Amino acid sequence: MDRVTVSSFRCFFRLDLTLVALLVYCSSAVTFAAEPTAQEPIPDGQEWEDWSRIQQARKAWSSDFEQSRYTKLRKVPTRQSGRMMHSPEFGLWVEYPSLDRALLISSNEVRYLKEGQEQDVDDTGLSVVLEAINHVLSGELSPLGGSFDIDLDGDPAANWTLRLDPVTEEIEARSILIEGKAEMPEEIEVDFGHGKELVFELRNQRSIDPPTRKEWEEITGLRKSP
């Protein structure tokens, strides 16, 4: 990036003013385009600020959920209930007690657990979707800027709907829809296309004290190696 800027300035002395103006513009464009925390796709505005502020003010929460899995293999959705817990610091913990399975989604990885044992699942394409949900629940939209078009409808202080549309084909979903009421999410819906859809309806949402790392590891059963 620096090289681009430097070479632009070298040209400054050789070309006429029009070209100089053009080069300076290009140089700045290159500079900004390469910023890793690009904010471009996220619209500015009071409602975004409000939404982010409200979401980030809420620390940790837990809820029960009803999962509906739609697939072309079945005429009716496959339902499953479970528990969810979210901590902006540690991520989203999704637990299916009757299946003895769980899912831990943090900002940059997804871990699958079966009967307390972590499974090595090849989830390329899916993990981005799940990580995006965790970012939204943490009120952080900036990491999603390059991968999704983001749209917010409704009143951030009352009922709102946030829609993420992937901009790259590598992401294994057509859209992600998250509905909420003020600081609490109420429904998460992922449309994978071809009749494949995953819906979480959240119930009994409640704020909880932010867990410490030790508490989080005890809850999730994941002890980190020393």
Added chain:
Amino acid sequence: MGRNHRTQEIPVKPLPRASLLLLATLVAVTVIFSTRLTDRISTDVTDLVSGANQDFSIKILSKFRQEGSRILLIRIDGETGQRKAAARELESRLKELVEFRAVGMGLSPSSPGKIEEILIEERFTLLLPDFLADSVPDGDSPEQVANRAVSDLEEFLSSPESLTFEEMLPRDPLLLVPNALLKLKGPASQSEAELVWAEFSESVFDHDFRGAALGEVDSIIAAIGERYPDVEFTVSGSALFSEANVASSRAEVLRINLIVLAGVIVLAWISLPHPSAIVHLLVLVALAFLGGTAAVAALFQHPHVLTFVIGSALTGVCVDYGLHLLIHNSQSNDPTFLETLRKIRGPLLGGGISTITGSLLLCFSEVSLLREIGVFVGVGLASALAVCWLYFPLFRPPSNKRTPLILRIPRFLVVYSSAFSLIALTALTALSLYGLFHLRWHDDVRQLAKPQPSLEKGDDYAREALGVNKGDFFYLIYGEDINEVARQRSRILERVENRSSEIAFSQQFFLPDSESLLLAKNFVESNGAKFSESFRMALDQNSFEVTTFDPFFEEWSAMTETLDFSDRDVAQATQRIDQVVDGPLAAGFHQGSSYAWSPLRTSAPVQTEPGDKIVTADQDESINQILALYRKAFLSFAVPALIIITILLGIIFRKTGLVSAIISFASVILSLGLVQVFYGGVNLFGVVGAFIGFCLALDYTLFSRLTPEPGKRLPSSVTVSAITSVLSFSILCTSDIVAVGFLGLSATGSILFSTLFLVSSNRKHLNIS
């Protein structure tokens, strides 16, 4: 002293063309062969015991290690986001290199899709038998099996991981492949690290290739490390060990040869009447080395680097012939070397051929390293003898001579040498007897490699990211084909599971045993159609779209008519998978043309029973057992050989021959006592050193007793020869490679004991006055 002497190496007559031509041809041939060797030198310890008579289990182990040696592991530690990004970047950068044919992360193969594809195609052969073995032995009817399969499918659809498998479910509603794939990788490592693996496209024992590949990896890691400064990379793999071993072994060869050469130069300086002799000796040593190297290059595909380390002792032995010739020439004042050669032809050829024969006898050993050493030393010595006849006659002996420094030794040293020798002999014998009293065998393959603690630590650390603990026990279950492996496996696992102390960590999920195959065959033949019907009905009753599963029903129907669940079907199917699996998973099983294996990892040692085809994949333990076997085999060969030599000497030289053999034999036994004292045990290499020592000790004893020199306890040539041999073998004791030390000490000890005995006892020829 030597100021007025000038080298006069002018040929006395036109060079003997035949000699010159022959010498030039020999040199050219040896140089050509030697230069072709550099890329083929092995550093793998299993190569030490490889060969035609190799144990089947070692062949398997060797092949297993050969596959493993191609893998380079790179563990990446650091903050989650950074290390993941660094790992992804490293993976993509390594994929661009031609030095690697496959690159992947964690346990995943480079093309998981290919395995999935083959597993889908072969799922009925490989996976259905175990699926049915879990269901039918309970007495379940086809309807019950079908209902449970639908219930499992419904539950699976609720699970988070099912999202990644949905596309294959229309063909595989029995979940044969998803379950196999999830189990195939095993539980994910709890390690907070990423692992990138890369498979070399060529052998890591190719020095140039390996150097270039590791250089590329280093520069890529350095570049990524600059962008992610908090991320740490730990690189491990056989290539690194190989690189370090070759470097250290080359340094050893150079160090040993330089020290021995320096010793020889000093010895030549003080014992020969003209300094120009040093040049002749250097030529002789160089050509002998070249000859040995060329022979090893021509006869062995992958000679081991230790051959050249141990073979460095050749310098001290082959220089004997040159010294012998030069000393006799100066003593007899012969005008040409050829004339001297005529005079000493008998003892020179006799000593040379007996040592060459002794060395070549090593070629009968089952240990390839010993065969290589035998050829190296034997051909090296033969080259040295050839040089005596082809090279020396090209020059005229120097006319200006000085009094050798060795003759100026203080008189009291000569007078009291017997007493000094007796004291030294007594002390060494006492020490040796103590060792012999505590003698024990200690076969440890780790003594064959220079310890590389930092690399070993890095290796353990990198493998930990694969979920492998240092305390786990690794085995290879082997057989002629994968079906035999499966039978062995189920037999061994059954025993392992019955013992609470042994936990089998690794399972093999697509190796149906013969019982499962028979059960599947019977079930499909008698209930195949009924199951299909029941399954269709159960799907419908549970609100599944039955038509979406048409691909499954079509394939099931075809399978019931064609598949007979034979061993051959299984072998062919596993071979297909074996061909596409790469990376760490490739070690998961092997189905070759004549043998197969499957690994097993347990928490405690597996108690084996007769008939078990299992070998510990821990190379050290298994090779130790083999080395112990080879040591016993070598002893059973060497002891009768020595007895035969003793009898022959008794017949030819009568009492003198017998006494010489007994002295040499006693020296060898005492040298093993010294090895016990200094190394805490005796092994194959100590025994080999003793055998070489016997040959040399016998030479010296026989020569001293048959051709005594008045006024001297030992003939000059024997004295000088013994000094050079002791020098070259004792230098081996300073090697960081302990096995080299074993060999060096036992050979040195044998020579020392025999010469000390000769000096302290041979009084009757002494004429001090």
